[in-house]
Amino acid sequence: MSRIDDALATTRAEGRAALIPYITAGYPSIAATESVLAALPDAGADIIEVGIPYSDPIADGPVIAGAMHQALEQGVTVDAAMSVIERVRSHSDVPMVAMVSQSIVHRRGGTTFLQNLADVGTDGVVIPDADLNALDSMADTLEALDLACALLIAPTTPPARMVELAQRCRGFVYLLARTGLTGTRSELPDLSERVESLRACTTLPIAAGFGISTAEQVRQATESCDAAIVGSALVNFMGESDDPVAAAVTMVESLATGIHRS
Amino acid sequence: MSTSSSPADPLAPQDGWFGSFGGRYVPETLVAALDALAVAWEQASQDQSFLDDFDRLLVHSVGRPTPISRAPRLTEAAGGGEIVLKREDLAHTGAHKINNTFGQVLLARRMGKHRIIAETGAGQHGVATATACAQFGMTCEVYMGAEDVRRQSLNVFRMRLLGATVHEVEDGSRTLKDATNAAMRDWMGSVESTHYILGSVVGPHPFPLIVRSLQSVIGREARQQCIDQFGRLPDHVVACVGGGSNAAGIFHPFLNDPNVALLGVEAGGQGDKPGQHAAPLCFGQPGVLHGSRSYVLQDQDGQTQDVHSCSAGLDYPGVGPEHAWWKELGRATYERVDDQAALEAFSVLSKLEGILPALESSHAIAAAMRLASTRPKDELILVNLSGRGDKDVLEARTLLEQ
Ligand SMILES: Cc1ncc(COP(=O)(O)O)c(C=O)c1O
Numbered sequence: 001m002s003r004i005d006d007a008l009a010t011t012r013a014e015g016r017a018a019l020i021p022y023i024t025a026g027y028p029s030i031a032a033t034e035s036v037l038a039a040l041p042d043a044g045a046d047i048i049e050v051g052i053p054y055s056d057p058i059a060d061g062p063v064i065a066g067a068m069h070q071a072l073e074q075g076v077t078v079d080a081a082m083s084v085i086e087r088v089r090s091h092s093d094v095p096m097v098a099m100v101s102q103s104i105v106h107r108r109g110g111t112t113f114l115q116n117l118a119d120v121g122t123d124g125v126v127i128p129d130a131d132l133n134a135l136d137s138m139a140d141t142l143e144a145l146d147l148a149c150a151l152l153i154a155p156t157t158p159p160a161r162m163v164e165l166a167q168r169c170r171g172f173v174y175l176l177a178r179t180g181l182t183g184t185r186s187e188l189p190d191l192s193e194r195v196e197s198l199r200a201c202t203t204l205p206i207a208a209g210f211g212i213s214t215a216e217q218v219r220q221a222t223e224s225c226d227a228a229i230v231g232s233a234l235v236n237f238m239g240e241s242d243d244p245v246a247a248a249v250t251m252v253e254s255l256a257t258g259i260h261r262s
Numbered sequence: 263m264s265t266s267s268s269p270a271d272p273l274a275p276q277d278g279w280f281g282s283f284g285g286r287y288v289p290e291t292l293v294a295a296l297d298a299l300a301v302a303w304e305q306a307s308q309d310q311s312f313l314d315d316f317d318r319l320l321v322h323s324v325g326r327p328t329p330i331s332r333a334p335r336l337t338e339a340a341g342g343g344e345i346v347l348k349r350e351d352l353a354h355t356g357a358h359k360i361n362n363t364f365g366q367v368l369l370a371r372r373m374g375k376h377r378i379i380a381e382t383g384a385g386q387h388g389v390a391t392a393t394a395c396a397q398f399g400m401t402c403e404v405y406m407g408a409e410d411v412r413r414q415s416l417n418v419f420r421m422r423l424l425g426a427t428v429h430e431v432e433d434g435s436r437t438l439k440d441a442t443n444a445a446m447r448d449w450m451g452s453v454e455s456t457h458y459i460l461g462s463v464v465g466p467h468p469f470p471l472i473v474r475s476l477q478s479v480i481g482r483e484a485r486q487q488c489i490d491q492f493g494r495l496p497d498h499v500v501a502c503v504g505g506g507s508n509a510a511g512i513f514h515p516f517l518n519d520p521n522v523a524l525l526g527v528e529a530g531g532q533g534d535k536p537g538q539h540a541a542p543l544c545f546g547q548p549g550v551l552h553g554s555r556s557y558v559l560q561d562q563d564g565q566t567q568d569v570h571s572c573s574a575g576l577d578y579p580g581v582g583p584e585h586a587w588w589k590e591l592g593r594a595t596y597e598r599v600d601d602q603a604a605l606e607a608f609s610v611l612s613k614l615e616g617i618l619p620a621l622e623s624s625h626a627i628a629a630a631m632r633l634a635s636t637r638p639k640d641e642l643i644l645v646n647l648s649g650r651g652d653k654d655v656l657e658a659r660t661l662l663e664q
Binding site for chain 2: 054055056057058059061065066069072077078101102103104105106107108128129130131133134151152153154155156157158161165176179180181
């Protein structure tokens, strides 16, 4: 987690927001994932979110769900996803956060799985469908392993629950930019009011995600938030290209131009 | 219709948990809606006017009470205990599913939501949802796996006749599991205006509780009917288990009758290997799927496995959390019936009793005959005949000709 803290402290010191691209492990191939993880820091990624493919992701729109299904069909296992992270970690200090469904966490032994993630050099975890009781039972382990854990705050989250969720976050808070799924959409709602009320209950950096797909939307989001997360647009662009690694670099370079600087 | 029994009752759920099963494993976007739904349900289920409205619908629109029927020729063929059928096939639209949809449409109306979404496997829940929506003038959109659309084309047409929009789901295994994902995804984006009518006792809290409570009318009626007509309770209650709603509905009112054995019947499909069946309580283990912790068929990574059953309504890799709890407590037992035995029961009940059962219910009939053959003549075996088989005749013809 110190890598995540460091990255977000650095961007803050530089007077700018952070860019957090999301990619699905094993899409379109394990080799591509490895190269992309190695190449994105120079393209402008401050932290990278790595999605572990799951057969039934409820929060993901067609692009990411499709990427996950394709990866699974190609035989990408949880271990294969972890190995990529491990190989990248052997030569890179890029902060990496795993996005993983509760089904996988549960089946792989809960805290044992978190230990595995930490062992391969992951810096944090986002479990989009965690039950709060399940999360609480893992809180000590997260702390002991110094793993970041960002909980999702939705537009539908009432104020009292926002406080509860924010208190449980480690490293950063994940602000859902809209109701609905991950995916590319045109209009980004104004986040400033929600960010303001969230700031009142946490000092952690706030990362906005879900439906942020262009440099302009990165700019809008980072006017109030400390980081922008871009997933579907990137995964989609990689999937449509003959050279997914080059495509990822091009897109992240472009997204980085939207990062707000004060 | 009590939602939460007294805390002294060891079989009463607590805060959405059935022992260590249940819970709410969903993206944050849905949590507020589930909270609101839980509150609305809590209030509605204690509001006499809501309960009266529901009862009136059950009588005048569903056609309840459904009878229990003796099945003397089936009993004779099985040779042993007496088989009695709870006739959910006689409910409006031909299956138990309608008990739940009328209840939830009333609830949606109370919450001021006028757009309804649902998932469906066999199409029975979709038809039942479309029916209730038509009666109440609500917009209805149903998600259905492309494979099920093919297997249950008549029900797709019925839903469209009833004014519903049917969305074919092409993801994953293109069956009930994928239709459920699609419905949940719709709800993620529409949660403020839309109520999701889940069709079985699965999903995040409070769905398992709501659906079981609404379906418990089956068991309440059947229990009283056994007392009235046989002067006693049954010795066994048998029901098929897909997600588990018809089983939970008939089991629940018997939970505190210790001498009544409860038997749930899962789809044994074509064999015991992964991918050949749809029997999570027989072969799966605790895991998380579609918002709750229960028994799931999954691989060592937690990826949902493919399932198979000749019956679309049982073709599901998960099961309601309350069944997982009953299994763990030993209050109910679960076994499986394979495709072939179910098809045989489909034919046998048609020929011997003049009742064409749904392929789902045929699993329960097969298990009841198997059980009856090992029991003395004075034992009473109550079977939930969860639906009629008209929807299945095309599929059954194909299967029986093979
Ligand atoms: C007639 C019938 N019985 C049983 C089922 C299985 O569902 P459940 O286990 O929720 O009763 C279905 C589902 O479509 C059905 O149509």
